[in-house]
Amino acid sequence: MQKLLTIxxxxxxxxxxxxxxxxxxxxxxxxTEIRNTEKTESFRVSLANPEGKGLGLxxxxxxxxxHTEVKIYEAKMRVARGDSFDFITIPNETVEGExxxxxxxxxNGLLANEKIxxxxxxxxxxxxxxxxxxxxxxxxxxxxxxxxxxxxxxSHPVLGMKEFTVFRTMPFRALNDEKRLEEPIEADLLMCxxxxxxxxxxxxxxxxxxxxxxxxxETVAPGQEITISVKIENNGKQETSCxxxxxxxxxxxxxxxxxxxxxxxPGETAVISRQATVPAEIKGDACFAGIVFQDSWGAVPKKxxxxxxxxxx
Amino acid sequence: xQKSTAGTMLNLLCACLLTMTIGNSLAQQVTDPNAMAxxxxxxxxxxxxxxxxxAQITTRLNDLTRIANAxxxxxxxxxxxxxxxxxxxxxNLATKRQAxxxxxxxxxxxxxxxxxxxQAFRANxxxxxxxxxxxxxxxxSLLTKRQEQLRMLLNRMPPPAxxxxxxxxxxxLIAPETAGAKKFYISSQPITRxxxxxxxxxxxxxxxTAEHPLLDNPESPxxxxxxxxxxxxxxxxSKLEGTKANCHLPTVAEISAVSKLPMPSIAVWxxxxxxxxxxxxxxxxxxxxxxxxxxxxxxxxxxxDTAQVFFxxxxxxTYDKLGVIVAAxxxxxxxxxxxxxxxxxxxxxx
Numbered sequence: 173m174q175k176l177l178t179i180x181x182x183x184x185x186x187x188x189x190x191x192x193x194x195x196x197x198x199x200x201x202x203x204t205e206i207r208n209t210e211k212t213e214s215f216r217v218s219l220a221n222p223e224g225k226g227l228g229l230x231x232x233x234x235x236x237x238x239h240t241e242v243k244i245y246e247a248k249m250r251v252a253r254g255d256s257f258d259f260i261t262i263p264n265e266t267v268e269g270e271x272x273x274x275x276x277x278x279x280n281g282l283l284a285n286e287k288i289x290x291x292x293x294x295x296x297x298x299x300x301x302x303x304x305x306x307x308x309x310x311x312x313x314x315x316x317x318x319x320x321x322x323x324x325x326x327s328h329p330v331l332g333m334k335e336f337t338v339f340r341t342m343p344f345r346a347l348n349d350e351k352r353l354e355e356p357i358e359a360d361l362l363m364c365x366x367x368x369x370x371x372x373x374x375x376x377x378x379x380x381x382x383x384x385x386x387x388x389x390e391t392v393a394p395g396q397e398i399t400i401s402v403k404i405e406n407n408g409k410q411e412t413s414c415x416x417x418x419x420x421x422x423x424x425x426x427x428x429x430x431x432x433x434x435x436x437x438p439g440e441t442a443v444i445s446r447q448a449t450v451p452a453e454i455k456g457d458a459c460f461a462g463i464v465f466q467d468s469w470g471a472v473p474k475k476x477x478x479x480x481x482x483x484x485x
Numbered sequence: 486x487q488k489s490t491a492g493t494m495l496n497l498l499c500a501c502l503l504t505m506t507i508g509n510s511l512a513q514q515v516t517d518p519n520a521m522a523x524x525x526x527x528x529x530x531x532x533x534x535x536x537x538x539x540a541q542i543t544t545r546l547n548d549l550t551r552i553a554n555a556x557x558x559x560x561x562x563x564x565x566x567x568x569x570x571x572x573x574x575x576x577n578l579a580t581k582r583q584a585x586x587x588x589x590x591x592x593x594x595x596x597x598x599x600x601x602x603x604q605a606f607r608a609n610x611x612x613x614x615x616x617x618x619x620x621x622x623x624x625x626s627l628l629t630k631r632q633e634q635l636r637m638l639l640n641r642m643p644p645p646a647x648x649x650x651x652x653x654x655x656x657x658l659i660a661p662e663t664a665g666a667k668k669f670y671i672s673s674q675p676i677t678r679x680x681x682x683x684x685x686x687x688x689x690x691x692x693x694t695a696e697h698p699l700l701d702n703p704e705s706p707x708x709x710x711x712x713x714x715x716x717x718x719x720x721x722x723s724k725l726e727g728t729k730a731n732c733h734l735p736t737v738a739e740i741s742a743v744s745k746l747p748m749p750s751i752a753v754w755x756x757x758x759x760x761x762x763x764x765x766x767x768x769x770x771x772x773x774x775x776x777x778x779x780x781x782x783x784x785x786x787x788x789x790d791t792a793q794v795f796f797x798x799x800x801x802x803t804y805d806k807l808g809v810i811v812a813a814x815x816x817x818x819x820x821x822x823x824x825x826x827x828x829x830x831x832x833x834x835x
Contacts, residue, residue: 317769317772318765418769418773418775420770420773420775420777420799421799422780422796422797422798422799422802451789453789454789455786455787455788455789456804457804457805457806458803458804460798460799460802460803462775462801464773464774466772466773466774470772470774471772471774472774473774476774476775478799478801
């Protein structure tokens with residue numbers, strides 16, 4: 173019996189020695205355990221152009237979940253096997269890895285009927301979490317051809333601040349090298365409007381274009397909201413390339429309006445509209461404007477449209 | 486006696502030959518002593534007339550400084566110029582005539598048969614002609630200088646303070662205070678409907694007249710003109726005024742110099758394009774091939790912004806309170822006065 177005990181002891185000695193010298197080591201990855209989750213409410217902004225509402229910004233609620241995670245591994249122990257070692261799994265034991273933080277954003281509905289400030293100006297979203305372009309004067313800001321990006325800083329009393337930059341790339345070129353990584357598609361004004369401003373390499377239709385102003389009010393009154401629509405009929409043989417209209421007028425509220433037309437295929441017709449509000453203090457018996465056009469090859473001659481808006485009081 | 490007869494015969498032969506070459510009357514003048522005497526008397530008398538006329542011109546030229554009224558002075562200068570010109574013409578004719586006589590005299594051969602009295606007479610005649618010729622040449626040179634003097638005097642005359650075009654538009658002289666800026670004329674008030682129609686009628690543009698019919702108030706400003714129509718109107722005035730006239734829509738620089746004149750109660754077109762030659766506004770207009778014009782609105786008839794008296798406008802715009810004033814360069818006023826006085830002179834006025 174004593175001899176047996178001695179043999180067993182001798183056999184277990186290396187193991188005992190190993191266990192004492194080499195503690196548990198990390199084995200295979202088993203799982204990740206979430207130890208803690210913190211929830212923060214936030215919101216997202218993107219350009220939208222829903223049917224019936226026109227261009228604007230869509231605001232949605234999002235929850236930001238910050239998880240504290242730990243990876244769990246098998247626990248292993250080194251065992252000598254002759255001249256070498258082996259690792260054996262210790263049953264029912266695990267080894268924890270480092271703690272890591274992971275954020276997860278989860279949609280949490282629309283930011284509807286909420287007061288929010290944009291660049292310091294207070295607005296209220298509608299029931300669909302929408303702020304119209306007209307409220308924000310987005311297109312008006314981009315009427316300045318020197319402006320390529322517009323930074324909007326949103327501030328919500330509970331959800332915090334958010335920065336959103338709208339950009340306009342005009343024209344796009346075949347090699348999309350001008351597009352920056354930080355310019356996501358949902359912030360591209362022309363993409364959102366559905367206008368094709370990719371520059372065509374082989375000319376732009378001019379002679380076959382018929383450009384007219386349609387549905388112009390017979391008279392305008394101070395304070396009235398008006399829509400100026402340009403109808404473009406391409407009866408030519410090739411597409412237009414980056415066709416852009418600009419309204420010239422002495423009236424500040426009209427001057428500089430851009431009509432993004434882009435590419436119109438032969439045989440196609442498009443109507444591009446802009447809206448404006450007649451100022452309350454308007455003087456004179458009429459407002460005059462001229463809409464002129466340019467394409468990828470410069471000013472389009474002899475296609476200007478004179479516009480007269482008689483002022484009725 | 487035989488010699489004398491032979492000499493007379495020879496003279497007659499010479500006279501016949503000369504008559505064939507230079508004409509009958511001259512030949513008679515230099516061969517016939519009586520005719521010679523009459524001719525020399527005539528030439529002398531004419532010479533005297535020219536001398537007297539020159540003396541009168543000299544006196545009147547000296548008296549020019551005493552004439553205060555510019556119109557009267559210019560009238561007198563024009564008159565004197567005409568007279569000097571006439572005198573030079575007379576001198577040229579006399580010189581030519583006398584040269585012909587002298588040439589003929591030189592061709593008459595000396596003949597022993599001729600009476601010495603006749604020869605002496607001819608020699609004397611030739612001498613007289615030479616003397617007159619010399620005096621006339623000097624006089625001609627003097628008169629040419631006077632002509633130049635009169636031309637300079639006319640050029641030095643100050644421009645009229647105002648003038649009225651043939652179509653009844655009065656423009657006043659403006660001397661800008663800005664260094665280097667040229668003097669110009671401007672209509673002190675916007676063009677009236679009456680004036681507009683006068684110009685159009687004179688230009689025989691019935692269609693335009695039909696487009697802008699005169700209403701019940703011909704003295705009210707002519708408004709509702711587009712920029713091209715306003716330009717056309719100014720061009721019509723220029724063409725009606727004459728070749729040297731340059732009537733135009735005022736530039737912004739010209740408008741800025743008329744602060745002392747009564748301001749128009751309506752807005753008016755200027756000929757200056759809107760936007761500097763550099764800058765965003767200019768670049769955008771160029772990019773789209775659009776040109777806007779500057780409108781002057783000192784009474785804020787069309788503008789809300791009371792801080793600005795100029796605004797941009799599209800060329801085709803027409804407003805009930807947008808009219809025209811006309812400007813003209815200095816030469817237009819000077820030419821107008823000169824033409825008027827010349828016309829008066831031709832009609833025998835003053």
